[in-house]
Amino acid sequence: MKTLTKYIYFNTKNRIEFVNITNQIEEIVSESKIKEGIVLVNPMHITASVYINDAESGLIEDYKEWLKKLVPEKDYKHNLTGEDNAFSHLMRTIMGREVTIAITNGKLDFGTWEQIYYAEFDGQRKKRVLVKVLGE
Amino acid sequence: MKTLTKYIYFNTKNRIEFVNITNQIEEIVSESKIKEGIVLVNPMHITASVYINDAESGLIEDYKEWLKKLVPEKDYKHNLTGEDNAFSHLMRTIMGREVTIAITNGKLDFGTWEQIYYAEFDGQRKKRVLVKVLGE
Amino acid sequence: MKTLTKYIYFNTKNRIEFVNITNQIEEIVSESKIKEGIVLVNPMHITASVYINDAESGLIEDYKEWLKKLVPEKDYKHNLTGEDNAFSHLMRTIMGREVTIAITNGKLDFGTWEQIYYAEFDGQRKKRVLVKVLGE
Numbered sequence: 318m319k320t321l322t323k324y325i326y327f328n329t330k331n332r333i334e335f336v337n338i339t340n341q342i343e344e345i346v347s348e349s350k351i352k353e354g355i356v357l358v359n360p361m362h363i364t365a366s367v368y369i370n371d372a373e374s375g376l377i378e379d380y381k382e383w384l385k386k387l388v389p390e391k392d393y394k395h396n397l398t399g400e401d402n403a404f405s406h407l408m409r410t411i412m413g414r415e416v417t418i419a420i421t422n423g424k425l426d427f428g429t430w431e432q433i434y435y436a437e438f439d440g441q442r443k444k445r446v447l448v449k450v451l452g453e
Numbered sequence: 454m455k456t457l458t459k460y461i462y463f464n465t466k467n468r469i470e471f472v473n474i475t476n477q478i479e480e481i482v483s484e485s486k487i488k489e490g491i492v493l494v495n496p497m498h499i500t501a502s503v504y505i506n507d508a509e510s511g512l513i514e515d516y517k518e519w520l521k522k523l524v525p526e527k528d529y530k531h532n533l534t535g536e537d538n539a540f541s542h543l544m545r546t547i548m549g550r551e552v553t554i555a556i557t558n559g560k561l562d563f564g565t566w567e568q569i570y571y572a573e574f575d576g577q578r579k580k581r582v583l584v585k586v587l588g589e
Numbered sequence: 590m591k592t593l594t595k596y597i598y599f600n601t602k603n604r605i606e607f608v609n610i611t612n613q614i615e616e617i618v619s620e621s622k623i624k625e626g627i628v629l630v631n632p633m634h635i636t637a638s639v640y641i642n643d644a645e646s647g648l649i650e651d652y653k654e655w656l657k658k659l660v661p662e663k664d665y666k667h668n669l670t671g672e673d674n675a676f677s678h679l680m681r682t683i684m685g686r687e688v689t690i691a692i693t694n695g696k697l698d699f700g701t702w703e704q705i706y707y708a709e710f711d712g713q714r715k716k717r718v719l720v721k722v723l724g725e
Contacts, residue, residue: 361703362703363703415688417551453454489723504682510666514666553687555594557721564635
C-alpha cells in the first residue's frame with residue numbers, strides 16, 4: 318500500500334467564495350503514481366467545505382443564495398464568544414466536510430460533470446485543504 | 454491490498470425516485486473476496502445521491518416532501534443555461550454524494566436498520582453508480 | 590495493509606445530545622499502530638450522526654435550534670408506523686452519517702479546531718459507533 322499526503326493553501330478575496338480544485342487534485346493523484354485506490358479531500362477548518370458538483374457559475378450563485386435562506390442571519394449563541402461566523406459553521410454543515418473519490422487506472426474515476434470544489438465561508442485569511450491518496 | 458471496481462446502472466421511471474441498492478452492494482463485496490476494508494459507493498452524476506437510512510416507505514415519502522420545502526421552486530440562475538434541474542443539484546446536496554462503509558469479516562459492517570439507497574433527482578435517463586471495494 | 594475495528598457505545602441521558610468523541614478516536618488510532626491511512630467513524634444507527642466541527646457549547650445550542658427550524662414538527666408519514674422519530678432521521682441527514690479522517694505519522698491529521706462529535710437524535714437507549722482504521 319502506498320500513500321501520499323499533500324496540503325493545498327487558500328486565501329480567498331471574499332469571505333464566501335467557491336474555488337474549483339479539480340486540476341490540483343488530479344495532479345496530486347498523478348504524482349502519487351497510485352493506480353487503484355482512493356483520495357480523501359477535506360478542509361482542515363470547520364468553516365469550509367469540499368464538495369463535488371457542477372462547474373457552472375449560475376449554480377454557484379444559486380448555492381450562495383440558497384445557503385443564506387437555510388442559514389438566516391440571527392443572534393447565534395456561538396457569536397457570544399466574540400466570533401461572528403456561526404453562519405459559516407452551519408453553511409459548511411449543509412455543503413459537507415469531505416469527499417472520498419475512487420482512483421481507477423491512475424485517474425479520478427469521475428462522471429462527465431463531476432468537479433471538486435473548495436467552498437469557503439469565512440475566508441480572507443490563510444486556510445488549508447488536506448489531500449490523502451491511498452492505494453497501490 | 455486488493456480492489457474491485459464495479460458500475461451499476463439505473464434508469465428510473467420517475468424523475469425523483471429512491472432505489473434500495475443494499476443487495477447489489479452486498480453482492481459486489483462478496484465477489485471482491487475482501488474480508489477487511491471499505492467500500493465507497495457514489496453516483497457518477499451531480500443530480501443524484503447515495504445515502505444510508507431506513508427502508509420504510511413512509512420515511513421515503515417524508516424525505517421527498519421535506520426536500521421540496523428545503524428546495525422551493527423558484528427561478529434558479531442555473532436554469533438560465535437551458536437546464537430545469539437546479540433543484541436536483543440542491544436536493545442531492547442535502548442528501549449527500551457518497552457513503553463509505555466498513556467491511557468486516559467479508560460483510561458490510563452494518564447496524565440492524567442501515568440500508569443503502571440511490572436517490573435520483575433527475576431521472577428517466579441512464580445513470581451510473583460507482584462501487585469501489587478496497588482492502589484485504 | 591493493517592486494519593483495526595472497534596465499537597464504542599452510548600446511552601445518552603437526553604433524546605438529543607452531542608458528545609465529543611475525539612479522544613476515544615485518537616486512542617483507537619494509537620492502538621492500531623497504523624502510521625499512514627484513514628479512519629472511518631459512523632453510527633450503526635439511522636437516527637444519529639458523526640460529524641466534525643467546533644467544541645463550543647454555544648455552537649452546539651445553535652445546531653439544536655437550527656435543526657428544529659429545518660425539521661419542523663409535523664405529522665410525518667414515518668410516524669404512522671408507530672414510531673415518533675421521523676425528525677431524528679431528517680436531522681441525521683442534515684448532519685451527515687460518517688466521517689473519514691486521514692492518519693499521518695500515526696495521528697489524526699487535523700487542523701486546530703477540528704473535533705469529532707457523535708450527535709444523537711433519538712437517544713436514551715443503547716447505541717453503537719463503528720471505528721475502522723485502515724492503513725500501514
